[in-house]
Amino acid sequence: MIRIKSENEIQKMRVAGRIVAETFEVLAELIKPGVTTKELDSIAREFILKNKATCSFYDYNGYPASICTSVNSQVVHGIPNGKVVLKDGDILSVDIGACYEGYHGDAARTFAVGVVSPEAQKLIDVTKQSFFEGLTQVMPGNRIGDVGHSIQSYVESNGFSVVRALIGHGVGAELHEAPEVPNFGSPGRGVRLVSGMTIAIEPMVNMGTYHVNTLSDGWTVVTADGKLSAHYENSVVVTGNGPEILTKC
Ligand code: MF3
Numbered sequence: 001m002i003r004i005k006s007e008n009e010i011q012k013m014r015v016a017g018r019i020v021a022e023t024f025e026v027l028a029e030l031i032k033p034g035v036t037t038k039e040l041d042s043i044a045r046e047f048i049l050k051n052k053a054t055c056s057f058y059d060y061n062g063y064p065a066s067i068c069t070s071v072n073s074q075v076v077h078g079i080p081n082g083k084v085v086l087k088d089g090d091i092l093s094v095d096i097g098a099c100y101e102g103y104h105g106d107a108a109r110t111f112a113v114g115v116v117s118p119e120a121q122k123l124i125d126v127t128k129q130s131f132f133e134g135l136t137q138v139m140p141g142n143r144i145g146d147v148g149h150s151i152q153s154y155v156e157s158n159g160f161s162v163v164r165a166l167i168g169h170g171v172g173a174e175l176h177e178a179p180e181v182p183n184f185g186s187p188g189r190g191v192r193l194v195s196g197m198t199i200a201i202e203p204m205v206n207m208g209t210y211h212v213n214t215l216s217d218g219w220t221v222v223t224a225d226g227k228l229s230a231h232y233e234n235s236v237v238v239t240g241n242g243p244e245i246l247t248k249c
């Protein structure tokens with residue numbers, strides 16, 4: 001069942017989303033060679049709790065940290081670790097969820113650590129832009145397939161691939177709600193968008209094959225070919241006046 005949100009619910013999601021966006025601003029200053037992903041996790045957690053919210057991911061299906069930190073060929077759900085020291089040239093995908101008065105905000109960004117290769121920077125830029133290509137299709141009456149098709153076409157025209165095994169989702173009182181929001185698809189297919197729907201659109205883009213594997217920790221998703229991957233996500237509300245990004249920095 002797709003849960004359409006009231007204005008009151010959307011207001012809570014705006015607060016949750018703003019906390020997520022501000023957490024990215026705090027972390028952006030710290031993402032440099034030498035920092036560990038565990039340090040980023042602790043700082044994010046403190047900031048979210050200080051803002052009267054909780055960490056949506058902590059203990060979600062047993063997830064053992066507050067944020068996800070995925071380095072280089074890690075696609076998503078990398079677990080922060082004191083032994084993972086960021087180094088010049090790495091790319092780091094950070095996924096953050098905050099819950100305020102029972103409503104979640106969910107977003108992800110990929111950061112360059114120090115100076116990265118031109119190809120890595122292009123991957124980061126194409127992944128971010130693919131979200132905005134999808135966003136152009138977010139309006140009442142359009143379908144989920146229109147969004148996914150826009151994302152996929154843009155990514156593939158830039159020579160990269162869209163992960164199939166993981167997808168975006170509705171978001172609200174639950175971190176993951178209906179509908180499913182794939183980053184691929186056919187125009188005119190899938191669930192129809194209506195005002196008040198809240199969805200997390202989250203393209204995961206690989207430099208090589210779209211195939212992925214999960215590591216033995218049960219969480220970390222990596223590219224099957226070991227090439228780089230990037231992630232960009234925002235929680236969005238559908239309205240007749242254009243989409244509103246709830247997790248904007
Ligand atoms: N943004 C991710 C998602 O929507 C966050 C889930 S991570 C988990 O799937 F650890 F909480 F599972």
Ligand code: CO
Pocket residue numbers: 106107168169200202233
């Ligand atoms: Co998400």
